[in-house]
Amino acid sequence: MAATSIKDLQAIEVLDSRGNPTVRVFATLENGVRVSASVPSGASTGEYEAVELRDGDPTRYGGKGVLKACANVMEVIAPALRGMDAREQLAIDRTMIELDGTENKARLGANAILGVSMAVAKAAAVSEGEELYRYLGGSEARRLPVPCMNILNGGEHADNSVDFQEFMAVPHGAPSFSEGLRYVAETFHTLKKILEAKGYSTAVGDEGGFAPNLGSNEEAIELIVEAIEKSGYKPGIDISIAIDSAATSFSTDKKGHYNLKWSGAGEMTSDDLIALAKEWVAKYPIILWEDPLAEEDWEGFAKFTKELGDKIEVVGDDIFVTNTKFIRRGIEEHTANASLIKLNQIGSVTETVDAVRLCIEHGWRAFLSHRSGETCDSFLADFAVAMGTGHLKSGSASRSERLAKYNRLLEIEAQLGPDALYYWK
Template sequence: MAESIIEQIRALEVLDSRGNPTVRVFVTLEDGTKASASVPSGASTGEHEAVELRDGDASRYGGKGVRKACANVNDIIAPELVGLDASEQAMIDRLMIELDATDNKSRLGANAILGVSMAVAKAAAQSRCDDLYRYVGGSEARRIPVPCMNILNGGEHADNSVDIQEFMAVPLGAPAFSEGLRYVAETFHTLKKILEKRGLATSVGDEGGFAPDLGSNEEAIELILEAIEKSGYEPGVDIAIALDSAATSFATDTIGLYDLKWSGAGRMRSDDLIEMAERWVEKYPIVLWEDPLGEEDWEGFVKFTKALGEKIEVVGDDLFVTNTKFIRRGIETGAANASLIKLNQIGTVTETVDAVRLCIENGWRAFLSHRSGETCDTFLADFAVAMGSGHLKTGSASRSERLAKYNRLLEIEDALDGNALYYWK
């Protein structure tokens, strides 16, 4: 059958949610199917992530243009893939990796390669008249992720006095995704009223969470707990808390030494941060902690997981960068019990699927995630259902590029017509 044969691939420079250029790829099949995909971009990025190719021309977008990446799609990748069957995802992704021929996709750019990879998957699904989540995940894909909604920002994602990058509300006690989304959206709006009443800023950070100046990192948790209760929910039962320290952003050049520079808390060692985390987990209904330590602090991560891994989900992001090589090391050393999963950290759909499967096969959880620079592309929502990972973070109850993913999940839940699964663990 020639229906899903690739007829054309082309790339276009567009803008992401921060107003920076990113890559959008269009794929046309011989049967007339047309699909497009837009690539997200991170702010607090791990050192070992696949390379996002930028032009470096200071006269355009401050050097952040992606014309080179688009040209690589149009002039190098497209000629090799036209004529191939779009349903051969693994083969297509492997060909692009071989075309790039670097360990980190620095020649063609992970943004170029991922744009094609995602658009090809979308086109193949559409050609079969199938939803993307069923095409990627199979007929049994029906688990809707618990939304870990970022409602308060700090660190690299905000211009304020908070070190922790993300404070998330997790509706683990809701009976269904739509109800869980309502729980945390209501909490988000209640939090705004609390901030307004106290004369604190209600402007939002890159991912839509509020970004007020606070007296301490702990004050952020206290505010969220107040918002949960005032919304009519019970902390720890209906809604819990998840944190993303993004500790690499306040790590010093000395491994195991940190400078909590935004809050003014000063310098702390890994053991100090672990002791702080133990106090917080005892005091607050925290169920997940992402990147509590820096990407080079493997020894600290092992200690953190030994201390808290039986109580909470310990997630490596910058530590693993969705790369099976680093995830395997984490599994072997006990450095965490979960990995964050970001498509653009590794650069192809196939490699991202491999990372999720490696986690699940070894009893780990896979935490699907957006990036701080996003688009209204909803690929991630379908992908989260396809992988059945159980939880997802894709921003707050504001900013259309975040809400697009939540709304897509509502559509999927509705389409499953009572057959959707929703549970934390």
């Protein structure tokens, strides 16, 4: 038996950044290496995401417990993987997928499968004496992502009057990751002063961005532009803006009708939202727009991309759910020009890599992302460098579970030294 063979897998229930249970997996190899991996959880989720197995017991955590998923790791997955070489990521992930036997991982739970998948990858990297990003990405893994920092929250991530879920500051004009992070962290703190001066709340949402009640969705953009300028940077040159509408959350039919009720904008169609986006892109330094339309509004998404895809990055999240089947359809129908990539949306490291590779092969961008329910596990940071996709969203300059990813990227940049790359496209 190889020294890198899996000896044991254990799982426990821990709490994520929203105080809800999630799965932490411990992988032990024959050589004594023991590591852990913790699985994130989303609030704004696509209908076709891999299933996050919850216990449904109302007497524990309001039904959100994950004891079943933990038991599946130890009682079903561990016996099947014991003795397999941790370096055989594809074989391990395929074994778990076949063991589950469902299209969406509903039997064992994507949270159980992903926890094992991540932990095994970490254990293999330690055994090989390599950094995780280098183990996963090879010797050429040296591109640091541009940090798309969520500095204003709305939608499902905040209890306020803003319909759109995220407004991000994107430091594409910085010379390095560390400088880019500084640019947007300074903008975040300047924004806080602006909000205080206007009498707005500076409480934060799930991902650490401020969540004030504003007069309109557009005011969020205006405040960020003001914060960029007052921080000493040039909008559109040093720092631009990215938006995640998470439009499924305010769609009345998930296809072509919407109700922006929180901001008072009212009922709108796909064409109305496209017209609004064209107006904003012409007026403000917007560089990326995620989920501008709902997860079943394929026709509207394609219209949006036709109108704006040559000017900005149009990202599909809920519509693609990191699933190669949906991404492939999107490529064929020109639905977008990028896909959001979330590990727990598909449920294994191998399938996530497949989704990234499919995007790159067809000239699309792959936008790596955390979830609103996070842990301090920094796997995502290493994964972003391994994939070399060039941009990442990991929350704001507050909340330790978000900063854990940024701080890990600072470590990686220091390790790479002059070999580190940083650029938007």
